[in-house]
Amino acid sequence: MSPLKRKIRAGLLVAPLLALSAMAVGVEGAAAQPPEAAPTPAHATATTPASSAAPTAAAGGRGWTAGWIASPQRASAGFEPNWSEEGFSQHSVRQVVRMTAGGSALRVRLSNLYGTSPLRLTGATVARAGDGASIRPGSLRHLTFGRTRSTLVPAHGQAASDPVPLQVEPMESLTVTLYFAGTTGPATFHSQAYATSYRAAGDHRDDQGGAAFTRTTHSWYYLTGVDVIGGAGGRGAVVAFGDSITDGFGSTNDAGNRYPDELAELLAAAGDPRPVLNAGIGGNMVLNDSAWYGERSTARFRRDVLDQPGASTVIVLEGVNDIGFSESDTPTYKPNPVVSAREMIDGHRRLIREAHARGLKVIGATLLPFKGSDHWGEHAAAVSDELNRWIRTSGEYDAVADLDRAMAAPSDPDLLDPAYDSGDKLHPNDAGYRAMSQAVATALRLSE
Template sequence: MRLRLIMLGMALCASAATAAPREQPARWVGAWGYAVSPNPPGQLPPTPIALTAGPLVPLAAPPAASPPPAPIPKLDNPGGLPVDGSSAELANATIRQIVRVSAAGNAIRLRLSNESGVEPLSLGAVHVGLAEPDGSVQPGSDHVVTFGGHNGVMIPAGAPLLSDPIALPVKALDRLAISLHVPDRLIVRGARSLFHYVAGEAGDSTGAAQLPNARLARAPGLVTGVEVAATQPTNVIVTLGDSITEGSQSTANAFRGWPDRLAERLAARPGKTRWAVVNAGIGGNRLLRYGSGPNALARFDRDVLSVPGVKVLILLEGINDIGRGYTTKGSVEPATAEALQAAQRQIIERAHEHGIRVIGATLTPYKGATYWAEPGEAVRQALNGWIRTSGAYDGVIDFAPVVADKSDPLTFDRAYNDTDHLHPNDAGYRAMGDAIDLNMVTGE
């Protein structure tokens, strides 16, 4: 009997050795990203913001003392659709989010987020396909997105969720149309809004090539990441920062921020190893305090370390600490150069622990912005000098002189800023993206 058991065991081992090798799991890498901004810890979210599945219903008129609403930003709208710039609330509606991936792959998966929600978020159906310029889906590219094999899903409050793999091959710089049906009321609290295509008819239109009676409207970014199963070795660069990294004041839905330009240049660059770019900018973000999202130190693990394939971090952060700390009315929440340097050193050390190279970027000019003040300018100059000369970083991108007025380096060149003396326009972002030394950033 003992001999028979030994022979049986040997036969099983031989059978296992000759069986087909187990399929290796896909190597997922981040190819697009959007950082959400949950409410400060311990604080209740503000009143929900509003949009129905049919005509958009504006919020109640603000008090007379309130400032006028911000103007609708420049918007890529080749179809000439109606546009509503007010924040909105969704109910039994289909929204379509347009993203652009920065790496090629033979499959994708989506990262959805309810991290700003205080209640579970139900999605009745999700579809994804290659996007046409007008926001419609290219024929033959539509795919149903599943979650554990199911078409619908409930995302717990405060949580993200990964989809099942989707057999949709993509190339670098392909645009995707991701359509989501929200069967219930979507309560939008504390989340920044993007411009999405919104169906003008109630119900599930996720499978439609062209959304019925569509309009462009502000709505929350429910998809916060796209990962690809890379077809060749691919590394990822994460850009961590505030509105200047997010791309504020660039043409919305046109992908014209400086991280977008960096992705375009890397996609056109030959090489065995490819590089993707994931944007983790949040408008109003700070290094040391809460400001339109957790401070950079608090969100570092979620927005940088959790991105699969990340090898390089570009950090452009601190102007909001300075601007809000030293206003024309005096010091409110002072942020010294030493404190900002210490925060950046923390990010460098934490990234190095995970084998991530860190590139520091100098803060761009802001004289003329509403929160500019001489004491704050002195801090910016000191921080920029430290970034350039300390040796703390693995490399430096000196953005400041790229967009500065040559006759007054404390201000933006008018060709690169035509609004608020703080945020670049499309030309300014392009100049920033073109100024990056690709070999220095990639370490090649």
């Protein structure tokens, strides 16, 4: 039984059935698939340079809403073995994503942001996910880009597929299978997926079963967004922006227990279904770039939040790594300068200004307690207290999710509650992420 079905049976989720409207692109299964064609040239409308905004409703049709996203990272060794540095050569890569918005059609977004040469995609498919690497019968659709199945994504660029008529329910999982007949080089990816991705030698994009997909990792490759259109009306998307605690470190793989997942379920159960998009990157910082942990939040905020189709609210949970990396000599934590509370506050203020300038509400989340972790020390304790006090009392955020207090141990306000601790005194477990989602849902209601 899937984690979602277990939650439904336990009474933890009541997912509403959305009335999915018909689209001009046709009803499910009606569109004929064009033949294989030469890759779309780099100047074609299917691609945009990295400096441009991500595909939006204005660029690709009216009413697009992001239903799932992942923030891109440059290839690196990551937290566990992955395929980003070696890339792919005559491989099919099947990836599973969990949607938080429904619709009658979708499009898939791919990123070659950190590629130094064009990415040649031979072809791709999308389908409803089955068990493991399998797909549900009758649901497979070929993706096209400018009405051809192959495309060329420019170095540092991105691509959005043509609309695909496939009805999608909120909380439903989809698979996207990419086939590379050539050699890609290092892959733009998202390191901490906490979902299993699969690889097979040769062209297996049409396979219904998963037997050929014998290799696995817990990262996503090139895949950065799935947008939907034609769903029931509702309020805009909520973007959860942050580091590994937003990304879901410490949650159970393939269970959908990251706090943004739990928030999406909580809102749906309360009769207020909304897309909740996870823009977390493990190790991310507000003030400094990292080869391992992505561009600083102030540099990636436009791409990963403001340009997401349908975004209306952002939850900011950032800063523990800026503060805590200086307390450790871990090589991947560098650069790790000692930062002040004033510098951290100025970084948060920049995010607030940019969000408000684009008409988004901004919820500030206080940093969770982290005493006893490898991020803890006298300086880190003082700066986190001052930053949290500013988030809590300044009034500059539209609302505050006080995770510092909600997640603290009853016996020590600086310590993560042992009932919520994944084991490192820094990252929550599944129960902790569920508790976080409840505090964030309360703040979300107060912001509106």
